[in-house]
Amino acid sequence: MTSNRAGNALHLRTLAQLRTGLADGEFSSRELTETLLARIDHHQGSLNAFVTVTADAALAQAAIADANRAAGKGGPLNGLPIVHKDLFCTKGVRTTCGSRILRDFVSPYDAAVVSRLADAGAIMLGKTNMDEFAMGSSNETSFFGPVTNPWDTRLSPGGSSGGSAAAVAARLVPAATGTDTGGSIRQPAALTGTVGLKPTYGRVSRFGMVAFASSLDQAGVITRSAEDAALLMNAMAGIDARDSTSADQPVPDYTAGLADSVKGLRIGMVRQHFDAGLNAACADRVRASLRALEEAGASLVEVDLPSIGLSVPTYYVVAPAECSSNLSRFDGVRFGHRAENPKDLLDLYCRSRGEGFGAEVKRRIMTGTYVLSAGYYDAYYLKAQKVRQLISRDFSETFAKVDIIAGPTAPTTAFALGEKTDDPITMYLNDIYTIGANLAGLPGISLPCGFVDDLPVGLQLVGPHFAEARLLSCAHQYQQLTDWHSRGPEDYA
Ligand code: GLN
Numbered sequence: 283m284t285s286n287r288a289g290n291a292l293h294l295r296t297l298a299q300l301r302t303g304l305a306d307g308e309f310s311s312r313e314l315t316e317t318l319l320a321r322i323d324h325h326q327g328s329l330n331a332f333v334t335v336t337a338d339a340a341l342a343q344a345a346i347a348d349a350n351r352a353a354g355k356g357g358p359l360n361g362l363p364i365v366h367k368d369l370f371c372t373k374g375v376r377t378t379c380g381s382r383i384l385r386d387f388v389s390p391y392d393a394a395v396v397s398r399l400a401d402a403g404a405i406m407l408g409k410t411n412m413d414e415f416a417m418g419s420s421n422e423t424s425f426f427g428p429v430t431n432p433w434d435t436r437l438s439p440g441g442s443s444g445g446s447a448a449a450v451a452a453r454l455v456p457a458a459t460g461t462d463t464g465g466s467i468r469q470p471a472a473l474t475g476t477v478g479l480k481p482t483y484g485r486v487s488r489f490g491m492v493a494f495a496s497s498l499d500q501a502g503v504i505t506r507s508a509e510d511a512a513l514l515m516n517a518m519a520g521i522d523a524r525d526s527t528s529a530d531q532p533v534p535d536y537t538a539g540l541a542d543s544v545k546g547l548r549i550g551m552v553r554q555h556f557d558a559g560l561n562a563a564c565a566d567r568v569r570a571s572l573r574a575l576e577e578a579g580a581s582l583v584e585v586d587l588p589s590i591g592l593s594v595p596t597y598y599v600v601a602p603a604e605c606s607s608n609l610s611r612f613d614g615v616r617f618g619h620r621a622e623n624p625k626d627l628l629d630l631y632c633r634s635r636g637e638g639f640g641a642e643v644k645r646r647i648m649t650g651t652y653v654l655s656a657g658y659y660d661a662y663y664l665k666a667q668k669v670r671q672l673i674s675r676d677f678s679e680t681f682a683k684v685d686i687i688a689g690p691t692a693p694t695t696a697f698a699l700g701e702k703t704d705d706p707i708t709m710y711l712n713d714i715y716t717i718g719a720n721l722a723g724l725p726g727i728s729l730p731c732g733f734v735d736d737l738p739v740g741l742q743l744v745g746p747h748f749a750e751a752r753l754l755s756c757a758h759q760y761q762q763l764t765d766w767h768s769r770g771p772e773d774y775a
Contacts, residue, residue: 383638393490472740606650
């Protein structure tokens, strides 16, 4: 069941609508913050979307935002509530990464994403639950327990940014940050009927974002509309001297670009993304959404990405390799959980890590250490890097012919919690359509494009490097033609 009430209730409004309401003096940031905090509190039991709720700090910030507005001051997001995935460091508020090893870790500084959004005036209501260290596709690897899907709480919201996606889908908050290493923004957005934007690698600073696989990780947003994603991107994007991989590229006004028409836009449909692995009813919905864009003036072209079938195996060499290196810093000495009464240093390392990390993280560390070992490095890691180049080349050749690549975000709608936990390979295949963009560093967006058996389906658009504005305008234009994005789960209306 879906509800389609635009309504005046504050929690049903988008970020852009809330911004207007605040500017018009229709309500205050304090009222808005109180309303949403009450919803978070009420639904935490069923969704488990939050690890930490920062109610007092949020109310204090809301009061400041209201005073600023009254004085004619305040940034472009002044007084608008958001939440952060719990791997963005937040000064004075714990950052757990969904892991026991960081259960009590409090960062002494804010991540760039956190400070930029705060500088623009956004108010943080809390930190969202996630797969441990962002490793997962179902939010079941979190030390803090699984997140449930607001469309049906027996189902997974996807992962690893599942808490962010569930919170936005359930209308607890209008917007959330997330991170995407292989699909963790787009896949949960698809499974919860929200919009998820993974920017180009380097578009948004990774400073203060706890690393999983540094050459793939990228911060982005989960919202209810493309327009809202543009608003947040205006604040988040841009070079940061503290992240040497952040790109020195001008940041366009993403909001201004939304009006661009899709007339003449060449949309490539990747043949390999409509294969037998894609649920037939989901494929129908995706095709119907592409026809709607065609009717609005875009042209559809079939394209091939010949090496894309190698993206999942390539990712599962590269990502674990980088994770095994990044996670070596969690040793019981400098950060997080420390085992009690160690016999000696080795015992301290082994038991702190053994007790602190969950099974999936251990699996990745072991795989990564193996593929980087002498004798295996050439056979696995180096080979994977070569295949990664082939995949990147496929994309650049295709973008010589089309402006955007479009297809499904995920092979199915949301699946049951527990359904895939015993079978890592099946779980990994959830990201079969999203991982390619990470390997090639490309921007991608998932947006709601219909329902199958009352569960949302996601349409994915991928663009060339730094084409976020094009993705956002195409998504926005689609959202002018359809209202899938404004439907929410009945139980959370
Ligand atoms: N599901 C993929 C994984 O488990 C991707 C995760 C992500 O994007 N953070 O690694």
